[in-house]
Amino acid sequence: MRPDPSPHPPAAAHVALLVNTHALPPLSYLVPPKLRRGVTTGSVVVVRLSGRPRLGVVVGLLPEGDERAREEILRVMESLRLPSTTLKLCLRVCEEAAAPPAPVLRAALPPGLGIAGYRVLESPAGWPWRPGELVSCAAARRALGAGLREAEAAGLLEPVPSLPEPDTVELAVITAAPEPDLSRAPRQRALLEALRRRGGRWRVDELLREASASRSSLRALVARGTVRLLRTPEPPPLLKGLDSEEPERAAADAARRVPEGGGWLWRAPARTHPAAAAALAAAAVSAGRQALILLPEMEMTELFVERIRRVLPKNASVAAYHAGMGRARSALYGAAMAGRLDVLVGTRSAALIPLGRPRPLLCVVDEPNEAHRAEPGYEGVPLHVREIALQRAAVEGGGALFLARCPSLVLYGRPGVHEIPPPPEPRWPAVRIVDMRGAGSPLSRTALEACRRALGGGGRVGVVGNRLGYATSMVCGGCGAALRCPRCDLALTVLADGLSCPRCGRREPTRERCPECGSGRLGPAGLAVGRLRQELSRSLSADNTGLLAGGRNLRADEAPVVVGTPHPVLSRRWDCVILPDADHLLLASPAGARERAFRLLHRAAEVARRLLIIQTRHPEDPVLRAAVDDDYPSFARAELGRLRALGYPPFGGLVAITLRGSEEEVRRAVESWVRPALQPGVELWGPVPAPPADGPYAWRLLLRSRERAAAARAGRLVAGRLARAGRMSVRVEVDPEEV
DNA sequence: AGCACGCCGACT
DNA sequence: GTCGGCGTGCTC
Numbered sequence: 001m002r003p004d005p006s007p008h009p010p011a012a013a014h015v016a017l018l019v020n021t022h023a024l025p026p027l028s029y030l031v032p033p034k035l036r037r038g039v040t041t042g043s044v045v046v047v048r049l050s051g052r053p054r055l056g057v058v059v060g061l062l063p064e065g066d067e068r069a070r071e072e073i074l075r076v077m078e079s080l081r082l083p084s085t086t087l088k089l090c091l092r093v094c095e096e097a098a099a100p101p102a103p104v105l106r107a108a109l110p111p112g113l114g115i116a117g118y119r120v121l122e123s124p125a126g127w128p129w130r131p132g133e134l135v136s137c138a139a140a141r142r143a144l145g146a147g148l149r150e151a152e153a154a155g156l157l158e159p160v161p162s163l164p165e166p167d168t169v170e171l172a173v174i175t176a177a178p179e180p181d182l183s184r185a186p187r188q189r190a191l192l193e194a195l196r197r198r199g200g201r202w203r204v205d206e207l208l209r210e211a212s213a214s215r216s217s218l219r220a221l222v223a224r225g226t227v228r229l230l231r232t233p234e235p236p237p238l239l240k241g242l243d244s245e246e247p248e249r250a251a252a253d254a255a256r257r258v259p260e261g262g263g264w265l266w267r268a269p270a271r272t273h274p275a276a277a278a279a280l281a282a283a284a285v286s287a288g289r290q291a292l293i294l295l296p297e298m299e300m301t302e303l304f305v306e307r308i309r310r311v312l313p314k315n316a317s318v319a320a321y322h323a324g325m326g327r328a329r330s331a332l333y334g335a336a337m338a339g340r341l342d343v344l345v346g347t348r349s350a351a352l353i354p355l356g357r358p359r360p361l362l363c364v365v366d367e368p369n370e371a372h373r374a375e376p377g378y379e380g381v382p383l384h385v386r387e388i389a390l391q392r393a394a395v396e397g398g399g400a401l402f403l404a405r406c407p408s409l410v411l412y413g414r415p416g417v418h419e420i421p422p423p424p425e426p427r428w429p430a431v432r433i434v435d436m437r438g439a440g441s442p443l444s445r446t447a448l449e450a451c452r453r454a455l456g457g458g459g460r461v462g463v464v465g466n467r468l469g470y471a472t473s474m475v476c477g478g479c480g481a482a483l484r485c486p487r488c489d490l491a492l493t494v495l496a497d498g499l500s501c502p503r504c505g506r507r508e509p510t511r512e513r514c515p516e517c518g519s520g521r522l523g524p525a526g527l528a529v530g531r532l533r534q535e536l537s538r539s540l541s542a543d544n545t546g547l548l549a550g551g552r553n554l555r556a557d558e559a560p561v562v563v564g565t566p567h568p569v570l571s572r573r574w575d576c577v578i579l580p581d582a583d584h585l586l587l588a589s590p591a592g593a594r595e596r597a598f599r600l601l602h603r604a605a606e607v608a609r610r611l612l613i614i615q616t617r618h619p620e621d622p623v624l625r626a627a628v629d630d631d632y633p634s635f636a637r638a639e640l641g642r643l644r645a646l647g648y649p650p651f652g653g654l655v656a657i658t659l660r661g662s663e664e665e666v667r668r669a670v671e672s673w674v675r676p677a678l679q680p681g682v683e684l685w686g687p688v689p690a691p692p693a694d695g696p697y698a699w700r701l702l703l704r705s706r707e708r709a710a711a712a713r714a715g716r717l718v719a720g721r722l723a724r725a726g727r728m729s730v731r732v733e734v735d736p737e738e739v
Numbered sequence: 740a741g742c743a744c745g746c747c748g749a750c751t
Numbered sequence: 752g753t754c755g756g757c758g759t760g761c762t763c
Binding site: 012029 | 746747748749750751
Binding site: 020023024049050051052102 | 754
């Protein structure tokens with residue numbers, strides 16, 4: 001791409017290094033005269049940091065120079081430059097995610113970009129390399145050790161940035177030579193015919209397969225001079241439209257609004273999402289724009305690509321983009337950036353890919369899904385794709401369509417996001433809410449009858465336990481207290497071999513006596529999967545209840561009654577779904593828990609074909625009522641009111657910071673680095689032990705502010721201080737799901 | 740004195 | 752992220 005002509009060539013540039021740390025701000029480098037024309041914002045450059053070559057992106061130009069800039073930019077990658085809209089988008093995403101620039105810029109750059117090694121420019125006596133040779137960084141370091149820096153400074157070696165080379169394919173081409181006499185060579189004749197039918201130029205692998213010919217026949221044709229072989233880069237794996245059906249009517253009506261720009265929400269049920277994404281893709285193509293379809297999981301791509309192909313015209317193209325496609329991904333990047341590709345279907349790793357044509361349309365499928373966010377500490381941008389899509393629509397002027405029957409409240413409550421009238425939900429089961437007040441046994445007669453009908457061949461039943469293990473807590477029959485984790489003060493879960501804290505994972509032995517009152521009447525409370533299964537087997541005098549939990553899958557595909565944790569049970573369809581302990585969901589207090597409860601209850605109704613049975617001691621709970629009535633708006637109105645009063649997102653900013661280290665270390669770091677850095681209006685909570693996935697020595701801080709931007713700013717500041725202060729691992733998450 | 744280790748800031 | 756300086760504390 002040609003750089004913007006500038007009347008004043010830059011003397012220095014701000015470079016964001018592709019080094020993943022909160023501790024490095026963009027640094028200033030001198031622009032040597034010979035690179036002045038090549039360096040603009042968005043340029044990918046090689047610079048030296050502490051003597052080592054590093055890749056970076058130019059994020060600003062300084063016409064006057066900067067006294068801190070002493071090192072020069074060593075090289076510019078001529079073939080690659082981030083468009084100014086993409087760069088602007090990346091910088092906004094960094095701010096909003098409180099993330100260092102590196103992972104965000106990486107997401108917008110082609111995969112596999114790196115420093116390939118050193119080119120040998122001059123080779124003094126004793127060096128094992130010849131001039132012109134490419135030596136890997138590791139090999140150069142091994143051979144030269146400390147001499148590497150001097151060799152580089154002396155201009156003997158030059159760092160070389162690189163992109164992965166596309167795979168090549170072998171093509172067979174018919175030459176202009178006169179046709180030879182093939183009357184006695186039937187195989188060569190058939191091969192030549194097949195090649196001619198394909199226009200005289202075709203991939204060798206496919207040609208040989210289609211003509212069922214061998215390589216030797218082809219070699220013979222080459223020897224005659226009739227065919228010539230050549231190697232070209234493999235074209236990106238684009239699929240052409242099939243033009244075989246019209247976009248679905250309601251989806252097309254919804255998609256028509258999006259090209260105006262801004263954020264659009266369509267509360268469509270999950271099974272209609274492929275049709276909706278296809279309609280959006282068709283709308284984009286008919287307007288001459290590109291579309292980017294963002295899915296929460298890689299497994300969904302094929303389904304969406306096929307559905308989109310069917311509605312696209314034959315001259316339009318669609319491609320899948322995800323990890324695990326190797327070097328083809330970088331060819332697709334090139335096609336997307338050049339505007340040669342119409343529709344890209346990918347996961348969050350595709351969210352920031354530059355698209356060459358103006359005002360692309362975005363579609364975020366299953367918006368509330370948390371898989372749309374990279375977990376902080378792992379590769380990727382730790383910001384939900386919803387936020388990236390909203391920023392992208394704002395910066396590029398395209399539009400973003402969000403698909404979810406029950407969107408996140410953070411999106412639904414966001415000013416400026418327009419709702420498209422939702423389609424009706426035609427499939428809805430009968431719902432029985434069973435009032436469990438005063439009930440003696442954990443399973444009601446209604447629930448047991450449904451299971452008996454299933455055992456008698458009347459359809460299949462899915463029973464949702466609230467977690468793995470035997471019970472959610474041990475409660476004292478004398479004083480009513482639950483056994484709690486000494487660290488986190490949460491009720492301990494009962495597992496087969498002891499007690500466990502649901503937050504920090506700490507294990508405790510089972511007890512005989514209540515530590516509060518000394519009574520021996522400690523008993524299990526709450527219906528976890530193990531206990532439910534035991535109760536069911538006993539009450540039904542049947543052994544054929546399946547278990548579906550935590551990866552183990554015991555006869556779950558045949559058993560008439562299956563017990564499991566929410567995720568595996570609710571990702572299948574059942575004739576009847578039973579939620580034996582809805583109170584466990586409804587009474588959970590942390591922010592975000594009610595939203596999860598609503599979505600889980602709603603999901604249970606979606607996957608139940610005929611009947612949904614809910615056992616509760618709170619049959620009038622508004623969250624429960626709204627969920628079983630498929631009434632998201634009234635749930636959202638009530639819940640948004642509560643969130644507004646509490647100053648929670650979307651009405652305020654919340655940032656979670658996870659630190660690894662001993663309690664002592666973490667407390668010290670918080671007092672010396674975090675608290676002094678806080679601006680007025682930003683509250684600090686914690687540290688509290690972090691969820692078990694983060695290991696035994698992880699602690700969590702929460703920063704909260706009435707203003708979204710202020711919380712993110714505080715997150716950046718604190719992360720920077722902590723990263724500079726020590727080697728503690730620091731992870732920052734904006735709008736964390738769980739609080 | 741000699742060195743291993745951990746803390747902490749610099750790196751442009 | 753990566754390096755190197757410097758202070759602490761231990762060993763020969």
